[in-house]
Amino acid sequence: MNKYTGVIFDLDGVICFTDKYHYQAWKSVADRLHIPFDETVNNRLRGVSRMDSLEIILERYDGRLSGQEKEALAEEKNELYKKLLCNMSPADLSSEVKDTLDALRASGLKLAIGSSSKNTKFILKRLGLGEYFDAISDGTNITRSKPDPQVFLMAADFLGMAPENCLVVEDAEAGIAAACAGGFDSAGLGEAAACGRATYAMRTFADLKAICHA
């Protein structure tokens, strides 16, 4: 029997891995402005919105920038990032993730995406999952980013389900905090498994089958 009626997946770090592309694109912008930027700073950007990511990078910038200049830098990064995303293909979707999604769906669960990214639909298409999910809530329909629960509450709403009937799957601590704030159970991978706040700490994506079919 299923423990939930719906599962809401974060995208970057759960379904696919775009860290290296975010890194390359932000690095190019940071280098041009002579801002020190490394993997440690990049790790702080996980699950954080584009403009909030820029503010974190600018913590090490000496000069001052207007709102318009910041918008232009975020746009510059996104153009580079989108070019890099064109390297992605269905081969970037692991068979473990695809097989697990298929098994969850076959058991009657509805599946949704809850991502901060405004590039969600583009990434899903690159992975061959353009039409796969029952609902998509992403950076284009929210005004507040994680740890605010808005993106997950809207995903549950799009599925027509209450938060207590949905499981959120996340790789970022901010995402687990968002799930808790929204009244969702959560399953954490990586940093999100280690943070101690997730309902379930996952070792690997396929653990979801046991978590959902209690």
Ligand code: B16
């Ligand atoms: P974009 P998620 C997040 O996606 C990424 O983890 C984060 O690094 C990125 O800054 C954010 O999306 C916004 O992405 O610039 O494409 O709108 O983990 O919530 O799926």
Ligand code: MG
């Ligand atoms: Mg993520």
